[in-house]
Amino acid sequence: xxxxxxxxxxxxxxxxxxxxxxxxxxxxxxxxxxxxxxxxxxxxxxxxxxxxxxxxxxxxxxxxxxxxxxxxxxxxxxxxxxxxxxxxxxxxxxxxxxxxxxxxxxxxxxxxxxxxxxxxxxxxxxxxxxxxxxxxxxxxxxxxxxxxxxxxxxxxxxxxxxxxxxxxxxxxxxxxxxxxxxxxxxxxxxxxxxxxxxxxxxxxxxxxxxxxxxxxxxxxxxxxxxxxxxxxxxxxxxxxxxxxxxxxxxxxxxxxxxxxxxxxxxxxxxxxxxxxxxxxxxxxxxxxxxxxxxxxxxxxxxxxxxxxxxxxxxxxxxxxxxxxxxxxxxxxxxxxxxxxxxxxxxxxxxxxxxxxxxxxxxxxxxxxxxxxxxxxxxxxxxxxxxxxxxxxxxxxxxxxxxxxxxxxxxxxxxxxxxxxxxxxxxxxxxxxxxxxxxxxxxxxxxxxxxxxxxxxxxxxxxxxxxxxxxxxxxxxxxxxxxxxxxxxxxxxxxxxxxxxxxxxxxxxxxxxxxxxxxxxxxxxxxxxxxxxxxxxxxxxxxxxxxxxxxxxxxxxxxxxxxxxxxxxxxxxxxxxxxxxxxxxxxxxxxxxxxxxxxxxx
Amino acid sequence: xxxxxxxxxxxxxxxxxxxxxxxxxxxxxxxxxxxxxxxxxxxxxxxxxxxxxxxxxxxxxxxxxxxxxxxxxxxxxxxxxxxxxxxxxxxxxxxxxxxxxxxxxxxxxxxxxxxxxxxxxxxxxxxxxxxxxxxxxxxxxxxxxxxxxxxxxxxxxxxxxxxxxxxxxxxxxxxxxxxxxxxxxxxxxxxxxxxxxxxxxxxxxxxxxxxxxxxxxxxxxxxxxxxxxxxxxxxxxxxxxxxxxxxxxxxxxxxxxxxxxxxxxxxxxxxxxxxxxxxxxxxxxxxxxxxxxxxxxxxxxxxxxxxxxxxxxxxxxxxxxxxxxxxxxxxxxxx
Ligand SMILES: Nc1ncnc2c1ncn2[C@@H]1O[C@H](COP(=O)(O)OP(=O)(O)OP(=O)(O)O)[C@@H](O)[C@H]1O
Ligand SMILES: [Mg+2]
Numbered sequence: 001x002x003x004x005x006x007x008x009x010x011x012x013x014x015x016x017x018x019x020x021x022x023x024x025x026x027x028x029x030x031x032x033x034x035x036x037x038x039x040x041x042x043x044x045x046x047x048x049x050x051x052x053x054x055x056x057x058x059x060x061x062x063x064x065x066x067x068x069x070x071x072x073x074x075x076x077x078x079x080x081x082x083x084x085x086x087x088x089x090x091x092x093x094x095x096x097x098x099x100x101x102x103x104x105x106x107x108x109x110x111x112x113x114x115x116x117x118x119x120x121x122x123x124x125x126x127x128x129x130x131x132x133x134x135x136x137x138x139x140x141x142x143x144x145x146x147x148x149x150x151x152x153x154x155x156x157x158x159x160x161x162x163x164x165x166x167x168x169x170x171x172x173x174x175x176x177x178x179x180x181x182x183x184x185x186x187x188x189x190x191x192x193x194x195x196x197x198x199x200x201x202x203x204x205x206x207x208x209x210x211x212x213x214x215x216x217x218x219x220x221x222x223x224x225x226x227x228x229x230x231x232x233x234x235x236x237x238x239x240x241x242x243x244x245x246x247x248x249x250x251x252x253x254x255x256x257x258x259x260x261x262x263x264x265x266x267x268x269x270x271x272x273x274x275x276x277x278x279x280x281x282x283x284x285x286x287x288x289x290x291x292x293x294x295x296x297x298x299x300x301x302x303x304x305x306x307x308x309x310x311x312x313x314x315x316x317x318x319x320x321x322x323x324x325x326x327x328x329x330x331x332x333x334x335x336x337x338x339x340x341x342x343x344x345x346x347x348x349x350x351x352x353x354x355x356x357x358x359x360x361x362x363x364x365x366x367x368x369x370x371x372x373x374x375x376x377x378x379x380x381x382x383x384x385x386x387x388x389x390x391x392x393x394x395x396x397x398x399x400x401x402x403x404x405x406x407x408x409x410x411x412x413x414x415x416x417x418x419x420x421x422x423x424x425x426x427x428x429x430x431x432x433x434x435x436x437x438x439x440x441x442x443x444x445x446x447x448x449x450x451x452x453x454x455x456x457x458x459x460x461x462x463x464x465x466x467x468x469x470x471x472x473x474x475x476x477x478x479x480x481x482x483x484x485x486x487x488x489x490x491x492x493x494x495x496x497x498x499x500x501x502x503x504x505x506x507x508x509x510x511x512x513x514x515x516x517x518x519x520x521x522x523x524x525x526x527x528x529x530x531x532x533x534x535x536x537x538x539x540x541x542x543x544x545x546x547x548x549x550x551x552x553x554x555x556x557x558x559x560x561x562x563x564x565x566x567x568x569x570x571x572x573x574x575x576x577x578x579x580x581x582x583x584x585x586x587x588x589x590x591x592x593x594x595x596x597x598x599x600x601x
Numbered sequence: 602x603x604x605x606x607x608x609x610x611x612x613x614x615x616x617x618x619x620x621x622x623x624x625x626x627x628x629x630x631x632x633x634x635x636x637x638x639x640x641x642x643x644x645x646x647x648x649x650x651x652x653x654x655x656x657x658x659x660x661x662x663x664x665x666x667x668x669x670x671x672x673x674x675x676x677x678x679x680x681x682x683x684x685x686x687x688x689x690x691x692x693x694x695x696x697x698x699x700x701x702x703x704x705x706x707x708x709x710x711x712x713x714x715x716x717x718x719x720x721x722x723x724x725x726x727x728x729x730x731x732x733x734x735x736x737x738x739x740x741x742x743x744x745x746x747x748x749x750x751x752x753x754x755x756x757x758x759x760x761x762x763x764x765x766x767x768x769x770x771x772x773x774x775x776x777x778x779x780x781x782x783x784x785x786x787x788x789x790x791x792x793x794x795x796x797x798x799x800x801x802x803x804x805x806x807x808x809x810x811x812x813x814x815x816x817x818x819x820x821x822x823x824x825x826x827x828x829x830x831x832x833x834x835x836x837x838x839x840x841x842x843x844x845x846x847x848x849x850x851x852x853x854x855x856x857x858x859x860x861x862x863x864x865x866x867x868x869x870x871x872x873x874x875x876x877x878x879x880x881x882x883x884x885x886x887x888x889x890x891x892x893x894x895x896x897x898x899x900x901x902x903x904x905x906x907x908x909x910x911x912x913x914x915x916x917x918x919x920x921x922x923x924x925x926x927x928x929x930x931x932x933x934x935x936x
Contacts, residue, residue, distance in 0.1 A: 021614050021658060022658060022659045023656040023657065023658055023659065024656050024657055024658070024659055024661065024671055024672055025656065025672060026653065026656060026672050026673065026674050027672050027673060027674060027677075028674070029674055029676065029677070031676070032674055407654065491684075491686050491688045493684040493686055493688035494688055494690065496649075496652070496654050496675065496682065496684075496688075497682060497684070497688045497749075498701075499654070499674070499675040499676055500652065500675050500676075500678075500680055500681065500682045500750075500755075501681075501701065501702030501705065501749075501753055502676040502677075502702070502705065502753075503701070503702060503705045504705075507705065508690075511690075511692075511693075512690045512691075512692060512693070515692045516691060516692055595692075597733070597735060598691040598692050598733060598734075598735055599691060599735070
């Protein structure tokens with residue numbers, strides 16, 4: 001009955017050597033082959049979509065007139081005062097944007113989480129409104145409010161002066177840094193707000209109770225409890241706002257005037273002067289701060305993850321009428337600001353000739369006789385956004401699934417994860433530029449072996465497909481994080497259990513993983529759709545006459561001075577996005593409810 | 602007895618960290634084996650290696666009915682598994698969860714239905730078959746997971762701390778139920794646990810692990826009565842560790858007798874503390890003759906039936922004779 005005892009003597013234990021560390025390799029069945037092939041495919045896709053184009057971009061930056069010149073372009077860049085000036089401009093505009101945006105968003109988020117003000121959900125929706133619009137729209141709105149013939153600049157067209165006898169006209173010198181900063185603050189506000197709201201919501205209330213028992217004053221509590229506990233959120237929000245405005249193209253294009261920033265420089269170098277090498281050089285310079293901020297943000301987030309324990313207690317809002325009234329006014333002012341922007345654009349789109357003839361017209365909505373090719377760009381946008389949403393969601397979710405849930409090829413998956421997160425640091429302009437070089441190249445010279453291969457992807461150049469691919473890569477990281485977060489919530493033993501029952505992974509993927517992650521999957525789809533409708537930076541380099549998008553036509557129209565139709569197009573985009581979002585919310589209510597019921601334990 | 606699984610020389614490293622070191626043991630057919638050890642000793646890793654979910658180092662070997670399965674993927678090993686989290690598919694009903702593996706086998710619908718119903722009646726949960734996991738109690742979820750693992754009639758069953766997520770009462774009940782089920786189905790089972798009581802009550806054979814190694818293996822009685830190492834003695838139950846003429850000895854409190862007069866192997870001691878434990882008292886004795894035995898913790902723990910304490914009128918500071926019977930004194934080889 002009893003086995004002989006097999007207690008090992010300590011002296012018998014072999015010293016681990018490298019050979020000894022080798023693992024036994026499992027035999028691979030058909031299903032495992034498929035699984036591994038998919039993992040490899042994800043990596044190959046990411047290499048083609050991200051690494052190779054970036055390498056190509058780097059090569060172009062290192063050459064001049066087809067000759068390899070090393071860092072000469074970079075040296076030339078830093079020796080050209082006008083170019084260095086735009087770097088300085090970009091940095092200062094983004095820093096100021098980051099600070100203003102974070103401060104405004106902080107108090108707004110604070111109001112919505114820590115006070116008892118009314119209309120909270122209304123304020124929340126308003127805060128997200130700018131996300132539905134292309135950044136050019138913020139610029140256009142500002143032109144109608146603060147431009148030469150703007151409502152405010154002219155003191156409501158002299159109306160105030162007539163009524164009050166005072167000259168209330170204010171000219172803020174819109175075209176230039178001021179216009180850019182205001183537009184970027186509007187653009188980055190929702191993102192900063194979202195990050196800060198989450199950060200404030202997870203602060204442990206027990207800390208406040210502890211501070212109360214120690215008799216800390218309100219101000220002291222603010223600086224010793226509130227600020228430290230959300231400092232990572234503050235830094236993160238600042239980085240996001242900074243990067244977004246550092247790399248934005250739309251707003252400076254519309255209200256920048258003669259104030260140059262890096263993003264508009266790239267465009268001018270490439271499209272205006274056909275100086276591709278200098279364009280790529282600026283592109284690479286554009287990546288650097290974004291990359292630094294990206295790495296810093298990653299490091300910070302790693303630290304933060306442990307600060308909220310399951311024992312933490314949610315914040316309990318105390319009664320304070322004065323505070324509530326102050327915050328209500330604050331939120332109201334911001335909301336009115338956001339709404340008046342949309343109102344201005346709406347008015348601009350619907351009146352005959354601003355500011356001379358204010359009679360209503362739908363003429364601008366026909367886009368006849370303007371630089372925009374009628375409504376075709378709008379339909380192109382819808383088409384591209386739908387394809388991006390469907391294809392992108394499928395590709396990104398499957399990619400995230402393989403990275404997160406597989407037990408094979410750990411190293412490959414880690415590399416894929418890194419590449420999947422990388423686009424977070426890649427400005428759209430850089431992606432677009434890199435894509436021109438990569439997809440436009442007839443053939444590749446393979447290094448070291450001297451073989452030339454025909455570029456199999458060249459046929460994509462100038463098609464809708466290249467725009468779709470650029471969009472998917474551009475928005476890859478955010479959606480990967482959404483997918484990964486949802487997948488992490490699922491029990492990590494679903495896959496081993498299925499394997500023990502000899503059920504292929506794709507069956508469990510289809511019958512458990514996907515249904516359980518449906519809300520996240522739909523969220524990804526809507527994100528991809530909305531952002532593809534509004535994006536300009538990546539696609540500005542990739543469109544042709546046949547594949548022009550709505551956002552591009554807005555730029556074309558403002559360039560040509562057709563501001564009213566540009567406003568009209570912006571409004572149509574915003575409305576489309578709002579309608580899509582509302583329909584989505586209504587249609588998925590049931591799905592979300594059901595999934596929630598499954599998820600509670 | 603026929604061997605079903607042979608675990609030979611299994612080693613596993615994670616980078617420089619050694620999670621398992623030369624683990625060797627056999628599992629006989631129809632046997633219930635418990636892997637017991639403190640947290641982090643490598644139990645789960647070993648179970649996952651047996652399942653094929655983790656690749657062991659070169660040189661390790663696992664045989665199933667004499668056939669080498671070390672490099673077989675999990676799907677080819679024919680086992681059922683229940684994890685600590687149960688991993689029930691939340692979007693499928695209890696019935697669908699159990700039918701999940703059967704459906705893939707392309708069995709006729711009627712047979713699937715029969716087998717699911719059989720499995721449900723085996724665990725007495727026919728009435729909740731249409732509920733989703735979130736609508737089941739922890740114990741019910743646990744049993745559904747068990748039924749799902751058994752529905753495919755696997756050749757062995759792996760359980761990773763299947764009871765640890767349940768509260769004490771349910772745990773006791775399920776302990777018996779799982780063991781009864783295992784005996785009815787005669788299915789070879791390996792269960793991971795860090796609860797010694799669970800292992801002692803359920804297992805035919807206990808494999809005690811510590812720090813990536815196998816410390817001792819044997820029936821619950823053997824392990825309890827004759828712990829091979831101080832670790833095992835200390836891990837299972839309470840033990841007194843003594844030094845005697847340069848050797849190390851161990852004896853359990855209930856194996857020490859209080860006697861009326863001096864006998865062979867008895868020591869004179871004074872009662873320094875008493876704890877009432879219901880049916881017995883635990884006495885803490887200080888030996889008066891310090892030369893014979895040296896007690897590691899100064900005081901010797903002795904369990905004495907409550908009736909005897911009353912009869913002998915033992916109280917604090919009483920002088921008593923404690924007998925340490927030779928057959929219960931365990932000597933360690935390498936300490
Ligand atoms: N994938 C891994 N990478 C690195 N180390 C690991 C990995 N999996 C397990 N380990 C380490 O191996 C050791 C044994 O882990 P294992 O999960 O087998 O412990 P256990 O005995 O099951 O403990 P518990 O009772 O807490 O479940 C632990 O120190 C653990 O940190
Ligand atoms: Mg474990």
